[in-house]
Amino acid sequence: MRAKARRRGLSGPASCESCLAWGRVQRPFVRGLCQACYLFARDHTVGRCRGCRRLQPVRKEYCRLCWGQARADARATGGLHGAATAVHFLDGVGRHQQLFFADMLSMRGARTTPPRRYDRRGAPRKPPPPPAARPYSRWIQPVLFDGARRDYHRFDPGRADTTTSGWLAWARHLAHGLAEARGWPRAVRQDVDRALVMLLSEYAEGDMIRHSEIFSPLRALNLSIERTTEVLQAMEIFLNDRRPPFEDWLEAKLDGIAPGIRRETEKWARTLHDGGPRTLARDPDTVRIYLTAIRPALLEWSAGHDHVREVTRDEVLAHVKTLQGRDRHQALVALRSLFAWAKKNGVIFRNPTSRIKVGQAAAPVLQPLLPHQVARSAEVVTSPAGRLAVALAAVHAVRPGAIRALQLDDADLGNRRITVAGRTHPLDDLTQQLLLAWLEHRRRRWPSTANPHLIINMNTALETDPVSSWWIERELRGQRATLDRLRIDRQLEEALVHGPDPLHLAEVFGMDEKTAIRYADSARALLEQSVESESPEFPRTRGSIPRNPGNGPSGSR
Known part of the structure; x- marks a missing residue:
């Protein structure tokens, strides 16, 4: 290390005569200056510094030591520490000086370096929104017409006031938290911010933002509807007025059935789907399987009956005899559920499916794939x-x-x-x-x-x-x-x-x-x-997917 320092023209550790920094300085014929002060003295003339009152090379009447102190003061305030910012702190230097090691003032890896102000593309990085809470108002204007709908297509971003809206500030704070927690990319964050500006610039407390109002304008601008509704739901000002898909499916399945049978069947299906008094909600797939299995029977009985109470036991047995295997099992289980619900709620006087044994559905032999x-x-x-x-x-x-x-x-x-x-x-x-x-x-x-x-x-x-x-x-x-x-x-x-x-x-x-x-x-x-x-084909050899590998599930016993 000493031989390398000698080849670079450096002597042993010493104190720089200009900035007083401790480190390796130049040889004695340049007055024992560190490398940074040597370059600074080469480009500037000697004069009396206004800060420390010493005869040193100065730039704008200040020596390099005072410039370093001004940069340190600017860095302590959280701002940039370049020359353009440090010039505002030159008036306060001279009363004290923070000593440092030689050639370390310009290091960018120090912990006091401010965060990056630009992203990878070179665009200015937008600071996070300030913390905000739910706005408080002394009074709320009641809604005069509940059926009125807003038209966000007429929104003018040039006339929107985004600085005084407390609801928009709160929404931006919540959106920033969701984005940090979910890992939203920059494009999604910008889309959500644009959507919130459109929806909350003129928002008044007590109003509810409906899905039917925002779907078309946000889709026209190719903005994220799902992410925007997440923020609105967190604010508790969003109303999802979309028609559930179950309603359309139920209406299609009940089409063509007699009105009396349809009315009671719809109540039974909704009880299975949503639950009721002393009744737990069933899985949506179970409701679909039940109603699909009994639809042929309901259509058959609709030709001669107007209500479920007119269906007899013989008609149930006659319909079940036309089915076999799993179809018979599913239809009979669904019919027993329908008439048990009707008997429980006083819709019918007698259950026509009582004492009809369902039995165990015969399981078919599983066939291997080719x-x-x-x-x-x-x-x-x-x-x-x-x-x-x-x-x-x-x-x-x-x-x-x-x-x-x-x-x-x-x-x-x-x-x-x-x-x-x-x-x-x-x-x-x-x-x-x-x-x-x-x-x-x-x-x-x-x-x-x-x-x-x-x-x-x-x-x-x-x-x-x-x-x-x-x-x-x-x-x-x-x-x-x-x-x-x-x-x-x-x-x-x-x-x-x-x-x-x-x-x-x-x-x-x-x-x-x-x-x-x-x-x-x-x-x-x-x-x-x-x-x-007498076929020697078992077991078979598969194609590109290996079967029963040596370290697969069968080898884990």
């Missing part, structure tokens, strides 16, 4: 998320709902394991490669998202909800080998390869005992059929 069907599904899926979902369903037998619910913490890449629905599965080579490819794509596409779920898309990257069931299976629409069929085929192949043992299936896949028995029965029937036909 090799070309699996290969076709593997070919049509091109996105990284779709390939990962196919691998999880085909190799680890994961349900589509469990794939959607997977979170980032469930994937343990270091130990090559993934946790699905509370069960830990070892990662095979294929699934690990697809998982790494998806994580890299997710990192590049949405680097600042705060969604904890493993699989996200363009919409869920701005929130914390999982992707929809339609989106996760969109690439397999029209294919025989869907995610659910791939899961069933994987479990069925496990039973064919290792024998129809329900205990083995329950241990490997964590399924219910009844489900394990069903898969074992299907595998036993397929094996018997294979023996009778």
